[in-house]
Structure formats: C-alpha cells, structure tokens
Amino acid sequence: MTAPELDDTGLDDTGLDDTGLAVDAQRWPDIADVRTDRRARVAGAVADRLFRRAAARLDVRVEYPDGTVIGAAPRGRILPRMIVRRPGEFARRLGTAGLIGFGEAYMAGDWTAPDPVAVLTPFAAGVGELIPRPLQRLRRVVVTGQPASERNSESNTRSNISRHYDLSNDLFESFLDETLTYSSALFDEFPARPDELARAQRRKIDRLLDAARVGPGTRLLEIGTGWGELSLRAAQRGAQVRSVTLSSEQQELARLRIAAAGLTDAVQIDLLDYRAIDGEYDAIVSVEMIEAVGYDYWPTYFSALDRLLRPGGRIALQAITMPHERMLATRDTYTWIHKYVFPGGLLPSTDAIDSITREHTSLRTVDRLRFGDHYAETLRLWRERFTANSDRVTTLGFDATFRRMWEFYLAYSEAGFRSGYLDVQHIVLAKEARP
Incomplete structure (x- = not known):
C-alpha cells in the first residue's frame, strides 16, 4: 500500500493538511x-x-x-x-x-x-x-542533562511554575471543566462522559479531604492551590484553609472564586514557596505538586510536610508516578516535557516516596489508591475539548505551533497512562510516633 495521496483540497485521506506549518522563528x-x-x-x-x-x-x-x-x-x-x-x-x-x-x-x-x-x-x-x-x-x-537554571531551587521555582501556570487562565478554561481542576478526576463509570468530568473532579477532591480527615474546625494546609476548588470544598466543610501557590494568575482567580462563594474569612491564599510555610496544621493536602519539586528536593519537600503536620494529623497526596527503574534511568535527563511544558520537574516512583519518607521523616504511608486509567480518561476529555476550542485558543494569541505542542502534550500524557507506563495515586501519610 502506498502513502496517502492528496486530493484537490490539499488534504489527504486522513483529513490532515500537508502544506506544512508557518512557524514563528523568533518564538520557536x-x-x-x-x-x-x-x-x-x-x-x-x-x-x-x-x-x-x-x-x-x-x-x-x-x-x-x-x-x-x-x-x-x-x-x-x-x-x-x-x-x-x-x-x-x-x-x-x-x-x-x-x-x-x-x-x-x-x-x-x-x-x-x-x-x-x-x-x-x-x-x-x-x-x-x-x-x-x-x-x-x-x-x-x-543525552542532555537538565540545565542548572531549571533546577527547582528557591530562586528558580517561581519562574519554572510561571512558565506553565501563568500562560493564561483563559487558556486553561478552554479545556478544563467548570471546577478548573487540573489533575486527574475519579470517575464512577467508563467510558467517561464529558458531562461527568466536573462531578468526577469533585469526587476526587472529596476523597482526598476524607482521607485527610478534613471537617469542621480543621486547620488545613493546601500546597499547590490550582484555581481554588479544593479550598472551596474544604471551607464548605467548615475547615480553616491556608493554600499556597507560586502562580500569580492562579492566586488572583482563586481569590475571586473564594470571594464569590462568600468564603474569604475561611480561606487564605498566599504566593509562597512550600519551603517558607510556617505554622502547624491538622491536615495537609497536595494534589499533583510533588511532580514539580524535582529529584534533589524531594527530601526537603517531605521534611517540610513532616515539620508542618501536627502529631496525629494526616497528609493526603495525589501524585503521578512512574516505574522506579525508569525514574532512576531518566532523573537527570532533559526531556521534551521539561523544555516545552514543565521545566525542572520529575515524576516520582512509589519506591522513592517510601524510601525518602522513611529516611528523612516520621511520615509513613497508611493508605494508597491507584487509578491511572482514570487519568487517561481525564486527558482524553481535556484533549477533545481543547481541540474543539481551537478557534478560541487562537483568539487568545496562541499560534498553530503552540496548539500542536499542547495537543502533543495531552496526547503524550494520555498515552503514558493508557500504556501503564504512568500511574496516579492517592497516598495517605501519617506521623509515626517517635520512640
């Protein structure tokens, strides 16, 4: 069989344009x-x-x-x-x-x-x-190693986060659901329907809050605000919430959403690095934030969680994980994802989390849920919505090269979960009593 032939419209039998893309050489x-x-x-x-x-x-x-x-x-x-x-x-x-x-x-x-x-x-x-x-x-x-300028030190982390999360709130709204939750949902049936995404995101958030035992009067710390949905739901339970982010765009919109819900007195959103957080909290929740910490700083991250959690408290994490041997093989590699999407990050393995918490903290894993197939469905729905809203993305000022980059990012990520190479987990940690 020969390769596809072009018809007189300039499209082949796949419906894909064969004329090439105009690429902005300064931007790309x-x-x-x-x-x-x-x-x-x-x-x-x-x-x-x-x-x-x-x-x-x-x-x-x-x-x-x-x-x-x-x-x-x-x-x-x-x-x-x-x-x-x-x-x-x-x-x-x-x-x-x-x-x-x-x-x-x-x-x-x-x-x-x-x-x-x-x-x-x-x-x-x-x-x-x-x-x-x-x-x-x-x-x-x-293979090229990660540049020192992108290591997630205190001096670099803000710019790394900004490169992704401060692109445009409108861009993220073009493919996320009404909750503006940018992490895996938890569905109750497959295949997932588009109209189920918001409900599945709230189901995921509620499971994390339940795992951390968040209720009336809980002093809750959230590391990684997103656009505020978890803080909203925690405050609606009667918790007193402190949430930290390094994205000014996220902070601004999350504060507006909190104010619109009448919960300003219950939620504080700070532009702050996790290493600079003070205080003591009954519960800590962090959703898909450890991936942006970087291999060298995982002990620092978990030590901060250990320091901030009161005795008897619980930590609920949502983390994307990869096989331990692949993590070790690629931890110093500069990847396409680093260059174009998430500078400075690395996906942990379950073994790495367990060994680091045992060596550096009093935190121990007490519960774990794996649901990688749910992330594949989440990404499919995001990708379909992004593609359907391509005209809107264009009007926001993002060119064709960016759109293909984002399509590849979503497809590449979905493929990782569909293949089983990637997983996502809820990991619940508790403090082990000191002898």
Missing part, C-alpha cells in the same frame, strides 16, 4: 530550523535506522512519502497510522535531539497522525526497549 527557533550540517546528517541516518527498527516491533503503521510502509497488521486488525511528512527533517531532529526531537517534529508537522494517542501508546509501552541495550549504556554521554 528549534522548530523553525533543522540542522543540516554533516554531524546532523550522520546522526539522522543512524536515528532513521534505529527508529525504523523500533517501529517494526510495535503495533503501529508508519507511512513515508515514497510509499514505504513499516508495520503490517495481523489479519483482522487495523494499526494506528503515523504519517511521516518530511523524513529527512524528522530523522535529523531525532538524531540531534532524541525524544525532544520526536516531539519537536510533531510540532513542526514533520509527522502527524489521525489518532496521536493510538500511535504514542505503543511507543510509551515499549519505551525501555526502543534503543538497543548496548547503546543504552551511552545514555549519559549523549
């Missing part, structure tokens, strides 16, 4: 320019061979402009289609920037897919085997 220098020097050509040739070898072992169909097709579906099956538009550019990006280049190639339109999640899921499932094992030993030599 690494997307606009592809290296063409001899080193890049050699690296691209090697990367092309490795990619074709890896793709041939996966449940994916890769189509090239010259009619080459990699991946033959078994009888009765249809494989997801990855369409390589510009093979030379795609290979050189891979060769010079690895997985960062893979994502940049999507942003540039070098490759595309009718269903990006279906394509990315088998890659995520086999991520540890895509590169031959002898070459994996060279990882630390050839």
